[in-house]
Each structure stands twice: as structure tokens, then as C-alpha cells.
Amino acid sequence: MELQIKEGISAAFAALYNHSISAEEIALQATRKDFAGTYTLVTFPYGRISKLNPEQTGQAIGEYLKANLSNVVADYNVVKGFLNLELSEGSQVNLFAKIFNGANVADSPVFSIEEKNRTVVVEYSSPNTNKPLHLGHLRNNFLGNSVARILKANGNKVVKVQIINDRGIHICKSMVAWLKFGEGETPEAAGIKGDHLVGKYYVAFDKAYKEEIAALVADGVEKEAAEKQAPIFVEAQEMLLKWEAKDPEVYSLWEKMNGWVYEGFEDTYQRMGVDFDKLYYESDTYLIGRDRVMEGLEKGVFYKKEDGSIWVDLTDEGLDQKLLLRSDGTSVYMTQDIGTAIMRYEDYPDLSQLIYTVGNEQEYHFKVLFLILKKLGYEWAEACYHLSYGMVDLPSGKMKSREGTVVDADDLIQQMADTAKSRTEELGKIEGFTEEQANALYETLGLGAIKYFLLKVDPKKRMLFNPEESIEFQGNTGPFIQYTYARISAIVRKAVQLDIDIAAIDYNQITDLHETERDLIYAISQYPEKLALAANEYSPAVVAQYVYDIAKEYNRFYAEVSIFSEDDVEKRKFRVGLSALAAETIKVNMNLLGINVPNRM
RNA sequence: GGUCCCUUAGCUCAAUUGGAUAGAGCAACUGCCUUCUAAGCAGUAGGUUUCAGGUUCGAUUCCUGAAGGGAUCACCA
Numbered sequence: 001m002e003l004q005i006k007e008g009i010s011a012a013f014a015a016l017y018n019h020s021i022s023a024e025e026i027a028l029q030a031t032r033k034d035f036a037g038t039y040t041l042v043t044f045p046y047g048r049i050s051k052l053n054p055e056q057t058g059q060a061i062g063e064y065l066k067a068n069l070s071n072v073v074a075d076y077n078v079v080k081g082f083l084n085l086e087l088s089e090g091s092q093v094n095l096f097a098k099i100f101n102g103a104n105v106a107d108s109p110v111f112s113i114e115e116k117n118r119t120v121v122v123e124y125s126s127p128n129t130n131k132p133l134h135l136g137h138l139r140n141n142f143l144g145n146s147v148a149r150i151l152k153a154n155g156n157k158v159v160k161v162q163i164i165n166d167r168g169i170h171i172c173k174s175m176v177a178w179l180k181f182g183e184g185e186t187p188e189a190a191g192i193k194g195d196h197l198v199g200k201y202y203v204a205f206d207k208a209y210k211e212e213i214a215a216l217v218a219d220g221v222e223k224e225a226a227e228k229q230a231p232i233f234v235e236a237q238e239m240l241l242k243w244e245a246k247d248p249e250v251y252s253l254w255e256k257m258n259g260w261v262y263e264g265f266e267d268t269y270q271r272m273g274v275d276f277d278k279l280y281y282e283s284d285t286y287l288i289g290r291d292r293v294m295e296g297l298e299k300g301v302f303y304k305k306e307d308g309s310i311w312v313d314l315t316d317e318g319l320d321q322k323l324l325l326r327s328d329g330t331s332v333y334m335t336q337d338i339g340t341a342i343m344r345y346e347d348y349p350d351l352s353q354l355i356y357t358v359g360n361e362q363e364y365h366f367k368v369l370f371l372i373l374k375k376l377g378y379e380w381a382e383a384c385y386h387l388s389y390g391m392v393d394l395p396s397g398k399m400k401s402r403e404g405t406v407v408d409a410d411d412l413i414q415q416m417a418d419t420a421k422s423r424t425e426e427l428g429k430i431e432g433f434t435e436e437q438a439n440a441l442y443e444t445l446g447l448g449a450i451k452y453f454l455l456k457v458d459p460k461k462r463m464l465f466n467p468e469e470s471i472e473f474q475g476n477t478g479p480f481i482q483y484t485y486a487r488i489s490a491i492v493r494k495a496v497q498l499d500i501d502i503a504a505i506d507y508n509q510i511t512d513l514h515e516t517e518r519d520l521i522y523a524i525s526q527y528p529e530k531l532a533l534a535a536n537e538y539s540p541a542v543v544a545q546y547v548y549d550i551a552k553e554y555n556r557f558y559a560e561v562s563i564f565s566e567d568d569v570e571k572r573k574f575r576v577g578l579s580a581l582a583a584e585t586i587k588v589n590m591n592l593l594g595i596n597v598p599n600r601m
Numbered sequence: 602g603g604u605c606c607c608u609u610a611g612c613u614c615a616a617u618u619g620g621a622u623a624g625a626g627c628a629a630c631u632g633c634c635u636u637c638u639a640a641g642c643a644g645u646a647g648g649u650u651u652c653a654g655g656u657u658c659g660a661u662u663c664c665u666g667a668a669g670g671g672a673u674c675a676c677c678a
Contacts, residue, residue: 029617042620044658054658081658082621128678168678309676318604319674326676333678363605364673390607391672398671429638445640457614460606462671464613473640475626476614483640491637526617533617545615548625559633559642579637601640 001095001525002028004072005039005065005085012064019049030522036077037084038522044081054081087518093510096521096574100581111527111588116155119350122148122387124357125162125274129261130170131199133268133409135392135465136359136399139454142594143389144357145274146455146540149592154535159348163280163340166258172239174198175253176232177205187260193267193410194260203401208232244330268410273447273594278347280340286331289339292376293324293331301375312372322368337369338376345380353383355538360388360460387538390462392454407467416446416471423473430600441598445479448595452478455593456544476548478595481586484551485597488583491563495576498564502577509570516557520578523553524585531592540593547589554582 006023013019031037043057050057055078062076062083074088099111124144127137145160152158178185178201187194209232216226227233242250269275293310296302302312302324310325324335345351356366366386373381391398399406420442424430430438449471456476457463473479495502526546534542563575587597 027617029620032621034622040621044620047658080621165678170678307676323676328676330676332676359672360606361672362678365678367605393671423640427638427640429640461614462607466613469612469627472613472627475640477626477640479640480626483638487638487641489638494637529617541615545625552625555641556643558637562637564637601638 001072001087001091002039004069008065008069008073009041009061011068012061013046013049015068016060016064017049017051021049031084035079035082035084036075037086038518039085039087041083041085042081043078043083057081058083089511089513092513092518092521093507095525096578096581097505097507099524100577113153113155113528113531117157118155118352119157119159119348120151120353120355121159121161121344121348121351122151122355122357123161123163124148125269125276126165126358127265128165128168128170129195129198129258130174130202131401132193132195132264134399134401135407135409135412138272138409138412138450139389139392139463140357140359141269141272141274142451142454143459143540144355144387146543146593147355147357147387147538149594150531150534150538150540150543153592154531156352156535159278160276161278161280161344162276163282163285163336165282167243167254167283167286169236169240170202171254171258172236172243173205174202175250175257176236176239177201177208178257179253180208180232187263193264194262195264195268196410197264198257198261205232205236268413271413271443271447272409273596280343282336282340285339285343286336287339288343289335289337290325290329290331292338292342293335296376312368312375314368314371317371319364319368319371322372324372334365334369334372337365338372341369341373341384342378345378351380351383353385354380355385355387357387357389360390360462362386363388385538387459389459393462393464395464395466395468407465412450413446416449417442418446419470419473420445420449420479423479424601433600441601444596444598445473445482445601448478448482448590448597449473450478451593451595452481452544455540456548458541459539479601481547481551481590482595482597483601484554485583485586485590486599486601487558488554488579488586489599491576491579492583494564500573500576502573502580505573505577506570507574509568510574514557514561516553516560517575517578520550520553520557520582523550524581527585527588534592543589543592547586547593550582550585550589554579554586557582 003023005028006026009026010021010023013021026041028039028041031040041058041061043054043061046057047054050060052060058078058081062078062085065073065085066076070088072088072091073085075086077084077086122144125137125141127133148158148160178198181204182201185197187197190197192200209230212230212232213223213226216229217223221229239250243254293302297304297310302310304310307327308329309323309327311321311323313321315321322334323332325331341354344354358366363386370381370384373384393399394405394407396405424438424442424445430441433441453471471477530542530546534540561575563572563579566572566575590597
């Protein structure tokens with residue numbers, strides 16, 4: 001449809017002004033609500049071709065389209081430099097019929113996207129294993145998972161991965177504290193999720209550490225020195241050394257506590273509805289990174305300082321010098337990231353892109369990482385992309401685990417499910433549900449609310465979460481869209497009961513389209529374009545905005561047009577069909593966000 | 602201090618990538634359930650797009666400068 005019009009405009013330029021302009025070069029936009037029409041051509045730029053003012057240009061092209069493309073363009077109007085095109089009813093009904101092929105809406109030609117023969121790795125989540133997931137991780141996971149779904153829907157092969165930061169001083173801290181204060185406590189015995197239990201000892205470490213520092217300072221030790229001397233800190237450092245030496249006792253404790261954390265994470269991931277195709281462990285990848293850094297040193301890409309530490313000089317690129325290996329030969333964060341990237345390209349040699357879903361606080365880190373990979377001679381360094389997203393702030397500012405201002409992921413999900421429950425019970429619309437069905441619904445609604453809340457905002461921007469106000473269920477929210485889907489489901493169910501056969505609509509009988517029907521068809525037809533935009537910008541927010549528009553448009557139709565009390569049989573069928581198509585569009589797009597939709601609520 | 606990012610209605614966010622009178626939701630107010638789910642729909646009110654310049658037919662969008670906020674610049678991750 002859109003292409004037809006663009007081609008028509010292109011033909012108009014050729015016929016009227018003997019000027020060649022391709023259909024792809026022509027940009028159409030949606031007509032604003034307060035003017036008649038569906039598509040709008042901005043004519044300001046074309047004045048030098050037509051040698052007319054914008055208004056006259058619009059008139060001329062509009063007239064040409066009306067005369068030569070009358071099956072699509074029924075009429076037009078010109079307001080200043082804007083040519084608004086009003087589509088013929090027949091073409092809109094036609095468009096609907098094309099999308100809604102009567103069988104399975106998801107398979108309609110308009111909705112099927114070309115396969116691109118590209119493989120993309122999307123990394124997300126990648127938490128440290130010393131504490132449970134929080135709200136920031138939720139944004140990360142939902143974003144990465146949704147981008148993976150969007151890229152897949154847009155014709156890419158997608159591999160979802162994460163790197164598990166399972167080694168380092170932070171885990172040793174939890175381990176030391178557990179040995180000191182834990183008295184052999186296990187998740188089973190304590191009835192606490194494994195990740196929360198380990199997180200508890202991480203906090204315990206910090207508390208003890210602070211007390212020791214305070215005691216030392218009271219004895220007259222300088223604060224900085226106290227931070228390094230505190231016995232519990234020294235213990236943690238010793239444990240890290242033992243771990244690197246693979247001391248059996250330390251190693252088995254490390255495996256045990258990491259195991260608890262993985263079990264806890266797995267529960268949370270499952271509840272969140274995210275998963276991974278492949279896991280990488282830092283405890284594996286840091287060794288490869290170290291080897292490649294040594295190779296780079298031999299090749300002269302890096303240099304060694306007198307103390308034995310190894311560095312890369314990026315001052316020519318406008319950046320600083322960066323440490324790659326400590327003087328004692330142990331690796332830093334960058335070392336393992338080099339190793340991880342190389343491993344991934346070994347695992348997937350035909351990779352077109354490697355996407356890192358990581359917060360924007362690490363922009364500098366990834367800039368450096370990609371430059372280093374390039375310096376090491378990996379051509380694919382160009383194909384690495386940092387999908388950088390903004391932090392989730394609280395009204396009090398940044399979340400800080402040490403100050404106890406983090407919003408725990410498990411708690412938040414539970415809280416939202418509880419809200420869904422009380423809200424549903426208030427409205428009393430699910431009589432006949434078993435308890436199991438009801439609980440599944442609360443879960444669907446609660447998760448839908450959080451996911452939509454976190455995904456509707458442009459990923460690049462930082463956003464605010466106010467725990468006091470909680471997440472809404474009305475207006476521009478997940479449950480509102482889910483509600484719209486449930487509403488339509490009720491209509492489709494009733495249509496089946498009434499034997500209304502939407503597979504056989506006589507489209508010739510469909511005339512006098514209501515304004516809301518036209519708008520709805522237009523909105524639905526935008527799907528492939530929105531999907532492509534979302535994929536190009538790695539932005540689920542585009543999808544969220546779009547699916548909200550569809551839901552709003554449908555509810556307007558629902559309020560203004562009656563379906564079952566319509567006398568005309570074909571119109572009745574058409575409206576049920578349009579409803580079903582709207583529902584399918586909502587479902588497909590919500591799934592791109594990782595959100596499920598209920599049949600009743 | 603260097604580099605990068607942000608600032609749009611009381612609040613949370615949009616704005617088709619330079620286009621029309623800057624739009625939604627929440628909060629406030631007014632209508633609409635005897636008809637398909639009112640978690641809905643319609644309406645009222647709310648703006649010097651942080652400020653000052655510039656570029657052009659046209660700027661929330663691009664450029665320069667200023668103010669306020671944030672991130673980062675570790676032998677941390």
C-alpha cells in the first residue's frame with residue numbers, strides 16, 4: 001500500500017516534471033489526527049523540482065494521484081506544504097484482507113519477514129555471583145531478552161548468552177563471612193534461596209569489615225592503611241590467592257556456594273521468563289584472555305612496565321593507557337573480557353554481530369575493549385556492539401547495595417503478582433477459575449506490568465522507579481494491553497458460539513468503514529515497519545509504543561462500534577475478523593517484549 | 602579537571618530521525634455500564650521543550666556557549 005503510493009508519487013514526478021526520483025527516496029508520514037487522510041507527503045523539499053511553491057506542488061501531485069491511482073487514493077487535501085492523502089475504502093478493505101488471510105493471521109504475507117542469513121550473539125544478564133538480582137538486572141534481562149526476540153523476528157539467527165562472573169574478590173568475601181559466621185548454614189536448612197543466602201554473607205562481610213576499620217582507626221591507624229590491614233579483608237585476599245592456586249578446600253567451598261547462587265538465579269530466570277542458549281564462565285575465559293595478552297605483548301601491541309605489569313597505550317585514539325595484567329600476573333576485568341570475546345568467535349565463526357547488553361557506566365570499558373581487539377588484529381572487532389542502557393534510579397538517587405537501597409528482583413516480582421491478585425479480586429471477573437489458573441493469571445499480569453514498565457522507556461535513557469507509587473495497572477501499562485487482548489478474546493469466543501465464520505467474508509459487501517476501523521487497519525499494517533525500526537535501534541520501546549497504540553485504537557473501536565448487534569452479516573464477520581487480527585497483533589508484539597497475554601482477566 | 606550522556610505539562614514518559622496547532626499516562630475535574638469485560642471510552646485543564654545565541658522555508662531535533670544533574674577516567678568488577 002505504502003509502496004504503491006510512493007511509486008505513484010515517483011511516477012507523478014516523472015510525468016509532471018520529467019524528473020526521476022525513486023520510490024525509496026520518498027518519505028511518507030502518518031497524517032496527523034486533526035486532518036483528513038492517512039498518509040502525508042511533505043512537499044517543501046520538492047519545490048526546486050516542480051518550480052512551484054509547496055502548496056501548488058501538493059495540488060499537482062494530489063491531482064495526479066487521484067487521476068492515476070484512483071483505486072488507492074480516493075481524495076486529497078493540501079494544507080500549506082503538506083499533501084494529505086485519503087485512501088479509498090476498497091484499498092483499505094483490500095489491505096485488511098491481505099494481512100488477514102482468513103487462516104492464521106501470524107502467517108499472513110505482510111507479517112512474514114525475510115530471513116537475513118545473519119547470526120547474532122546477544123549477551124545479557126551476566127551478574128556477579130555474590131548477591132541476588134535487583135531491579136537493575138531486571139532492566140538488563142528484559143532488554144537483552146527482548147532485543148534478542150526482536151532481532152529473531154526480524155529475520156536473524158540469534159544466540160542468547162551470558163558471562164557468569166564467578167570468580168574474584170567479591171565471591172571470596174561471601175565465602176570468608178560464611179566460614180566465620182555461617183555455622184554451616186545452607187539454603188535448605190535456612191529456607192532461603194541460595195543467591196539470597198550468599199548475598200546475606202556478602203553484607204555480613206561488609207559489616208564486619210567496617211567495624212574492623214573503625215576499631216583500627218580508633219587505635220590511631222590511618223584510614224587508608226586500616227582498609228588494607230583489616231584482618232577480614234586480608235583473609236579474603238588470601239582466599240583469592242588460594243583459589244587461583246586451586247587449593248582443594250577453597251575450591252570446593254567456592255563450587256558449593258556458587259552452586260547455591262546458580263540455583264537461586266535459575267528460579268528467578270524461570271519466573272522472569274528469560275533463558276540462555278549458552279553460558280560462559282569467567283573462571284574459564286580469563287585464562288584465554290591472559291594467553292592472548294601475552295601474545296599481544298610478543299607482537300609488540302602491548303608493553304610491559306618495569307614492575308612486570310602489562311599495558312596498552314591508547315593515547316593515539318584519544319584514550320588513556322589501560323592495565324591488562326597485574327604485576328603479579330593475575331588478570332583484571334578487561335583480561336577476561338578479551339578472552340570471552342575470542343571464545344565466542346571461535347564458537348560461532350560466522351557471527352555477524354556480537355551485542356553486549358551492559359549499563360552505560362561501562363561505555364569507556366567497551367570502547368577500550370573493542371579497540372584492543374582491533375589492535376590484536378581481529379577484524380570482527382568492528383562487529384562488536386555495546387547495547388548501552390541507562391540506570392534505573394530511585395527517588396533517593398542511585399541504588400546502593402551497601403546502603404540497603406536496592407530493590408530486590410524476587411521481592412518486586414512477588415509484590416507485583418500480589419498487586420495483580422488484589423486488583424483482580426476487587427474486580428471479580430474470573431469466576432470459574434481454578435486456583436491454579438488464577439495464580440497463573442496473577443503471575444502473567446504482575447510480570448507484564450514490570451516488563452512493560454521497564455521496556456517502554458528508551459533504553460538509552462536513565463529512568464526512575466518509585467517504589468512508593470508502585471507500578472500502575474491503568475493507562476499506558478502492560479495490564480491495560482493485556483486487558484485489551486482478553487476483551488477481544490471474549491468477542492472471538494462469543495463469535496464461535498454464534499457460529500460466525502470469519503474465514504469467509506464477502507469483502508465486496510464491506511463499505512462505509514467507520515473511522516476507527518480505518519485507523520485500526522492502518523495501525524496494524526505498520527507492523528513490519530515498526531519491527532524493522534525496533535531491530536535497527538535495538539529498542540523494545542518502539543514495540544511497546546506501537547502495541548500501546550494498537551490497544552488504544554482497538555478500545556476506541558470497541559466503544560464506538562457495536563459488533564454483535566450489527567444487522568449486516570458480512571459486516572459482523574468483518575468486525576470479528578478485525579478484532580481477531582488486532583488481538584493477534586497485540587499478542588505478537590507483546591511476545592516481542594517477552595510478555596504473555598491472558599484469554600480472560 | 603578531561604571525556605561522554607541527560608534536561609519536554611505538577612509527576613513518569615512520547616514526538617515517524619529537520620515538518621503542521623509538541624502528544625500519552627498518572628494526579629485533578631466532567632460525562633458514559635439494561636447492549637460484545639468500565640483494568641475501558643469521551644471531554645476539560647495543564648508548555649517560553651533549562652537558558653542565550655546561530656544555521657533555514659521550518660528547530661524539541663543540527664551547531665556554539667552557559668546553568669543544573671549523571672556517568673566515567675583504578676594493579677575494582
